[in-house]
Amino acid sequence: MQRQWDGKTRGGKAGYSIFIKVLRTLGLGPAYALLCLVVPYFTIAAPAQTRSVWRYSRRILKLGRWRSFLFLFQSYFAFGKAIIDRVAVNCGFEDAFSYEFENHQAMLRHLSEGCGVVMIGAHTGSWQMGFPFADSYGAKVNVVMFDNEVEGVKKVLESQTRDSGIKVIPVAEGDISSIFAIRDALSRGEVVSFQGDRFMEGNRVLEAELLGHKAFFPAGPFIIASKLQVKVVFYFAMREKGRRYRFIFREATAGAGPQALLDEYVAALDDVLSRYPQQWFNYYDFWNLG
Numbered sequence: 001m002q003r004q005w006d007g008k009t010r011g012g013k014a015g016y017s018i019f020i021k022v023l024r025t026l027g028l029g030p031a032y033a034l035l036c037l038v039v040p041y042f043t044i045a046a047p048a049q050t051r052s053v054w055r056y057s058r059r060i061l062k063l064g065r066w067r068s069f070l071f072l073f074q075s076y077f078a079f080g081k082a083i084i085d086r087v088a089v090n091c092g093f094e095d096a097f098s099y100e101f102e103n104h105q106a107m108l109r110h111l112s113e114g115c116g117v118v119m120i121g122a123h124t125g126s127w128q129m130g131f132p133f134a135d136s137y138g139a140k141v142n143v144v145m146f147d148n149e150v151e152g153v154k155k156v157l158e159s160q161t162r163d164s165g166i167k168v169i170p171v172a173e174g175d176i177s178s179i180f181a182i183r184d185a186l187s188r189g190e191v192v193s194f195q196g197d198r199f200m201e202g203n204r205v206l207e208a209e210l211l212g213h214k215a216f217f218p219a220g221p222f223i224i225a226s227k228l229q230v231k232v233v234f235y236f237a238m239r240e241k242g243r244r245y246r247f248i249f250r251e252a253t254a255g256a257g258p259q260a261l262l263d264e265y266v267a268a269l270d271d272v273l274s275r276y277p278q279q280w281f282n283y284y285d286f287w288n289l290g
Contacts, residue, residue: 023088028096028243031088035080042076049283059289060211061277074278081239082126082281089129098244099133106251110231111139116186118225118232120196122269123281125238127195130247131166140190142167144182144221146200179224186230193235194221196265197282206259208266211273213287222258222265232261234268238276248272 022031043050053075057068088096110117117139121127131141143166169181169192185192199205199218206219225232232252237245250268252261273280 019084020087020091023084023091023093028084028088028093031084032081035077035084038080039073039076043072046283052283052285055285055289056280056287060213060287071278075280078239078278079281082279085239085243085245086126086128089132094132096243097129098242099130100240100244100246102246102248103251104247104249107233107235107249110233111191114189116189116228116230117191118186118221118228118230119191119193119235120221120225120232120265121193121235121237122197122272123195124236124269124272124276125279126245127235127237129245130235130237131193133247140167140185140188141193142169142182142185142190143193144169144171144178145195146171182224183228186228194218196221196234196262197269197286206262208262210266210270210287213289215287217262217266219258222261225252225261226256226258229255232256234265236269236272238272238279 019031019034022034050072053072054068057063057071057075058065061071063071085097088094107117107119119141145168167185169178169185171178182192196217199216199220204219204223205216206222207214207216209215231254234250234252236248238248240246248268250264252264256264
């Protein structure tokens, strides 16, 4: 089983091109219908990822064999819909969805004050769906990510989708320039967004208990937020029935240290996964279950 995340998002150039073409010519419904072909193929073509979902269902969620079999397909369908929705919004289909906000006041207060905000999310739901709303309030969003995407996929998405105004701060091994870019963005009162649930092998980690099992998390986002003494908000964009997205915000305790911030983050993530278990998209041995 794959025990470490490799820094790359699942999918290929051909797959993204097909979904974009179907979206533009036939609409969202046929794009979702296409998942009926893609999901069964993916369960076979990605055995390591399939095993990780199975172990998550059986050993973390404690589901039986039959329910775990159904859960496997539910998880992949949810992942496929998240990808389609993200591309759809970037292609101008945002009116096809409805949106609800949970505890949004915490984020709005910080944005109105013009102070820098570290926003920490996870690979759940479709976190990119809420970023256009941050821009509507005058916030500039900087996304910190490992720049290991397949170049062909990047070109397809960039050529077919509109400019969102979101800046990417790439992180490369041995390159400390990202630290200065993060500090400068926060000093300008902008939002710096991290994903707090994945790390590359060799990175510094912190330990916490998620869904009753210990796991490792990247130390970087929590150390940076603590040392720079900026506001911290945890953010999740979760898909619900009827093409509705719920944007969930949780405000962290001011002045908390790295481990305390992680503990608060994991508590928020634990609550989200308890409500939306199918939308956990870390398709590798996250808990090191063996």
